[in-house]
Structure formats: structure tokens, C-alpha cells
Amino acid sequence: MSDYGHPLTFGAFLTPGNAEPGRVVGLAMLAEQVGFDLVTFQDHPYQPAFLDTWTLMSFVAARTGTVRLAANVTNLPLRPPAVLARSVASLDLLSGGRVELGLGAGAFWEAIEAMGGRRLSPGQGVRALTEAIDVIRQVWDVDARGGVRVDGEFHRVVGAKRGPAPAHDVGIWLGAYKPRMLALTGRRADGWLPSLSYLQPGDLARGNTIIDEAARQAGRDPADVRRLLNVTGRFAPNGRGPLHGPAEQWAEELADLALSDGISTFILGSDEPEDLRRFAAEVAPAVRELVAGERAYTTPPGGAGSTPATAGSARGAATGAPGDVGRPAGVGAFAVVPTPDDGVRRSAIRVWDESTRPAGPAPDPARTYTPDDQAGAQHLIDVHDGLRAELARLHDLVEQVGAGLLDAGTARSHINTMTMRQNKWTLGTYCESYCRVVTTHHTLEDRAIFPHLRGGDARLAPVLDRLEQEHHAIHDVLERVDRALVAFVSVSDGMPELRAAVDLLSDTLLSHLAYEERELVEPIARLGLT
Structure with missing residues (x-):
């Protein structure tokens, strides 16, 4: 092997x-x-x-x-x-x-x-x-x-x-x-x-x-x-x-x-x-x-x-970039770096108040971690990187549709004519698939990872409660994207609503992923995932 x-x-x-x-x-x-x-x-x-x-x-x-x-x-x-x-x-x-x-x-x-x-x-x-x-x-x-x-x-x-x-x-x-x-x-x-x-x-x-x-x-x-x-x-x-x-x-x-x-x-x-x-x-x-x-x-x-x-090579798989981030050769200090929130927001809507998010316990500065400990923490970032990359592609696809960039060659490959309906169907299929991936990821966290962390360190309970609440809120945002897709296909100009829904999804998801990494990468390294 x-x-x-x-x-x-x-x-x-x-x-x-x-x-x-x-x-x-x-x-x-x-x-x-x-x-x-x-x-x-x-x-x-x-x-x-x-x-x-x-x-x-x-x-x-x-x-x-x-x-x-x-x-x-x-x-x-x-x-x-x-x-x-x-x-x-x-x-x-x-x-x-x-x-x-x-x-x-x-x-x-x-x-x-x-x-x-x-x-x-x-x-x-x-x-x-x-x-x-x-x-x-x-x-x-x-x-x-x-x-x-x-x-x-x-x-x-x-x-x-x-x-x-x-x-x-x-x-x-x-x-x-x-x-x-x-x-x-x-x-x-x-x-x-x-x-x-x-x-x-x-x-x-x-x-x-x-x-x-x-x-x-x-x-x-x-x-x-x-x-x-x-x-x-x-x-x-x-x-x-x-x-x-x-x-x-x-x-x-x-x-x-x-x-x-x-x-x-x-x-x-x-x-x-x-x-x-x-x-x-x-x-x-x-x-x-x-x-x-x-x-x-x-x-x-x-x-x-x-x-x-290495954890770095796995992260490269999600992002397309090489590297060996956060995986020291031996036992040492915690070196996994959470992805920061850049603070950029596309939508005027705020699904939650970020200032009310609780923080978990501060890491013990004297504690050391094995490469396997850190690899488990890096895995959360690897998975999130995949979601972030997919989200970027979704935005790009929406912008291409909005700009009317469907060309005769692409349309001919499907139905031999250039129609907005074909373009909408392509976009809708992609959006729906992406939403399924996000939902599956959050379900896995709620049903398996979070209960394990909660049992391993009771001090994490407020953070985990908040993360679960945000998962429900993100589900509602995904439903909004689905409704916008229906409107996009069925009305003459559904692009503004679709773009607004995807912008809101971007804001909520990227903010949530950054918060989750900030609070959970060290506990995952300390407690493991199983």
C-alpha cells in the first residue's frame, strides 16, 4: 500500500x-x-x-x-x-x-x-x-x-x-x-x-x-x-x-x-x-x-x-496550494494556524451578532502536542478549505451568469442553442450540490464531533452550543439560496435575488468557519476527534 x-x-x-x-x-x-x-x-x-x-x-x-x-x-x-x-x-x-x-x-x-x-x-x-x-x-x-x-x-x-x-x-x-x-x-x-x-x-x-x-x-x-x-x-x-x-x-x-x-x-x-x-x-x-x-x-x-x-499535503488537496502547514516533525508547541476572518461582508443582512460569541478555554502554554495531535486539528481546516474553495467557484459561476458569458460553444454542447434556461439549469445544479455538501458537513459535526468534545472538556459547552445554533442558521440561509434558485429559473430576472442569497451564504459560512477553527483546533488536538 x-x-x-x-x-x-x-x-x-x-x-x-x-x-x-x-x-x-x-x-x-x-x-x-x-x-x-x-x-x-x-x-x-x-x-x-x-x-x-x-x-x-x-x-x-x-x-x-x-x-x-x-x-x-x-x-x-x-x-x-x-x-x-x-x-x-x-x-x-x-x-x-x-x-x-x-x-x-x-x-x-x-x-x-x-x-x-x-x-x-x-x-x-x-x-x-x-x-x-x-x-x-x-x-x-x-x-x-x-x-x-x-x-x-x-x-x-x-x-x-x-x-x-x-x-x-x-x-x-x-x-x-x-x-x-x-x-x-x-x-x-x-x-x-x-x-x-x-x-x-x-x-x-x-x-x-x-x-x-x-x-x-x-x-x-x-x-x-x-x-x-x-x-x-x-x-x-x-x-x-x-x-x-x-x-x-x-x-x-x-x-x-x-x-x-x-x-x-x-x-x-x-x-x-x-x-x-x-x-x-x-x-x-x-x-x-x-x-x-x-x-x-x-x-x-x-x-x-x-x-x-502530512497534514500540509492534505490541505494542499483542498486549496490547490502545496505546503506542510502546522505539522511539526516531533512533539512540540501547538502550531496549527486557524484561518482568520478577513471581516469582508457582501450582504447588508446579519444573521447573528458576532460580538456575542463565547470563547473557549485558553490553551495551556506549557502543553506539547504530537504530530498526530496536530494532524487532527489541521484536518478541520482541510475540510473547511474545501468548502471555501467550492464557495469561491459558486460566486464565480453566479458572476458569469450575471454577465451573460454563456457562449455558443457551451450551449451547443448541451442543446445546440444558446438559452438562458440551460445556463440557469447548470448553475442550479451546481448550487444545489454545494448546499448538500455543506449540510452533510454540519450534520457530521453535530452528531459525532461536538458530543465527543463536549464530553472531553465541559468548558467547551458554550462554544459548542453557539456553533450548533449557527449551523441551524446556516441551514436557513441554504434554504434561502434554494428559493432564489427556484425564482431564478421561473422569473424573467431572478439574478439580483440569487446574487443576494449567495452573498449572504458567503458571509455567514466564512464567518462561521473562521470562528469554529479559532475555538476548536486546539481542543481537537488535545482531545482528538473520536
Whole structure:
């Protein structure tokens, strides 16, 4: 079992069909809108029913602003590595550092040969890919002296000028399955990107073992190799098999893959808008919470390639930022930092009087805390960070709707026409999903965590009473958002009411989360969560 402690990210794997060219562009824009970190596209240059993937990625980069983009995976036999390196760097510069490079050794050799490519054996394919990685990295390394020099068996680049350098350190992810490709991944790549449907039980563990050993032999930390996974499945009311069931089942299965097999990027293969929405709004937050919770209490076994997951890495999963906040190496003073309330309020309505909030007991300055103690306290912040990130996305989506930014490509991806009703339905689905997540989190606190803390330290009773009262008040605010959604869909101009309801939700929730962290992180470290 391996958990490499990487922050969790989530992506989409889209088909670049050319029958309706705007549809895949619209799906990519939808993926960004609902909160995906990454959008990837098949790359089969010999497929006449597909758009060219690199042309498509350039177009999508111009229509999006935050989501990262990658081919899944680039067909190297039909894309010379020196030219590919400059294509990647150019698009990375144009997009503000949003491009990653998935690479494959090649498949469907008859089609590749028909397009003018050279058929390679499996061994030749691995050697050609190794040379290609050398070419690509040298092209990007503009600080090295001299030109690019790879005089290989399959790729010969002798003296080409270096550059341009990408805007960021572009990750090279390999679609690998066999031992030689897996070993190359450990030696030279930044990520392993297989598809779950092509794997047999135990293949992820076996692959990790090969990658980790090859990384160590090359003087690398196995954790330097991110583990990504393409997944497919079906959402259904009841479980009918792996990744075939309700969102809760999906979340549990993906969390197990993260904790047992080190997968930190899950890429959903689906061209259905509703699948993308549910995966982003219901599955991804739940996986993050499950993994953060487990990482807070356990240290991965010291097996092949595993590194202890820290509270800081879990927090990075929720916020998208790396770090190791509040997790000292040994026993010491309390170091977890609650998120402060910035005092910004969007709404003129005040649901409660913040000045009447009680304070809990002052911490004992002489007390020390173990890393596990502090990890439990950090977990509360990790979960709250996920809620804060979702709230920010909700605000952004409301503003996009208010500005009328729905474009023909996005609308065409759903019903082939641009209508405000479709846009409202998209927004409504997202808002409702977010409200469910908040309600579930507060129910868990009220029924499990708070009674434990109350029993552990009676001095916390006034604070816990107040927090429970605020949970009820937040529920009422969520109901107000729901009513505004109904009005938004049913009346000609429901935007002011919806914006006001979401602003009030933002004020109450952010204020509440900051207060809860201020009062409970130290008691959680002192008393634990169970």
C-alpha cells in the first residue's frame, strides 16, 4: 500500500470528435466552470473522425482561463519530439502555464504506418520514447550551453537551438503498462498515466513497485512521480459494481485508490455534461474529505515508494496550494494556524451578532502536542478549505451568469442553442450540490464531533452550543439560496435575488468557519476527534 501524499486533483478525458466541433470545446469550458483542475483529450492523428488534438487544445486554451490542458496521451510516432517540445512550450506560454505533456510510445501501428509513421516493436517504442524525452527536455532547457544534441537510434537532433522555455515546469506523464515502460516512468517521467479499464487487479501495486524501484536506482524520490488514473463508470441510484452506483460509492472507491495505490489525479472519461457536473460537485469534494481524514490519522506504511502523508499535503488537496502547514516533525508547541476572518461582508443582512460569541478555554502554554495531535486539528481546516474553495467557484459561476458569458460553444454542447434556461439549469445544479455538501458537513459535526468534545472538556459547552445554533442558521440561509434558485429559473430576472442569497451564504459560512477553527483546533488536538 502506498500513499505518496500528493494533493488530489480531478480531470476530464474528452473525445475530440469533429461531427460537432463546438461540443468538445463546450465540454472543456463546462469542466472549468464546475471546478475541474485538468481537461485532457485523446490524441489519435490517424482518426479522421477526430479533431487534431493540439489544434483543439490551442482553441480551448483561448476559451478558458484556469483549467490545465493535456493530451491523454500524445501519439509520439506521429509528432517529432523537437517540434512537439516547442508546441508544448508555446502553448504553455500563451495559456499562462496551463499545459502538461502526456506521452505514449504508440499503438494502432497499421494506422500510424498509413500516416507515414514508422512501425516499432515494443522494445523499440520504449527506446524511441526515451530519446524523445531527452530531446524535449533539452529543448526546454534554455540555460544549458550549446544546442540540442541527441544522436539516437530513432531521433537525431544535432545542434538545434534551445527554446522556448515553458512558462512553468511542464510535467511529462507516461501512459505505461509493461515493465520497461514502467521502469522508464520511474527513471525519467513526472507522472504515470494508465487507464483503469486496461488494468487487472493488482496491476497498480505492481506498477508502483517497478516505478519506485527504478526511481530509487536513478537517485530519485519515488514520490517525485505523480500517479494519475483515467477512470470510467456510471452513476446509478444503487451500486451494481465498481464505479457503477451513487456518488458516495464512487467517492469511497476513489479514496481507496488514493490511499492504497497512491493515485492523486483522477481523470473521468465521459462526454456527458451531467457526469462531469456530478463528478466535480459530488465525487471530488467527498474524495478530498475522505482522504484528508485518513491522512490525518494514519501514516502510510514504509513500503515501496511511500512517503508519510502530512497534514500540509492534505490541505494542499483542498486549496490547490502545496505546503506542510502546522505539522511539526516531533512533539512540540501547538502550531496549527486557524484561518482568520478577513471581516469582508457582501450582504447588508446579519444573521447573528458576532460580538456575542463565547470563547473557549485558553490553551495551556506549557502543553506539547504530537504530530498526530496536530494532524487532527489541521484536518478541520482541510475540510473547511474545501468548502471555501467550492464557495469561491459558486460566486464565480453566479458572476458569469450575471454577465451573460454563456457562449455558443457551451450551449451547443448541451442543446445546440444558446438559452438562458440551460445556463440557469447548470448553475442550479451546481448550487444545489454545494448546499448538500455543506449540510452533510454540519450534520457530521453535530452528531459525532461536538458530543465527543463536549464530553472531553465541559468548558467547551458554550462554544459548542453557539456553533450548533449557527449551523441551524446556516441551514436557513441554504434554504434561502434554494428559493432564489427556484425564482431564478421561473422569473424573467431572478439574478439580483440569487446574487443576494449567495452573498449572504458567503458571509455567514466564512464567518462561521473562521470562528469554529479559532475555538476548536486546539481542543481537537488535545482531545482528538473520536
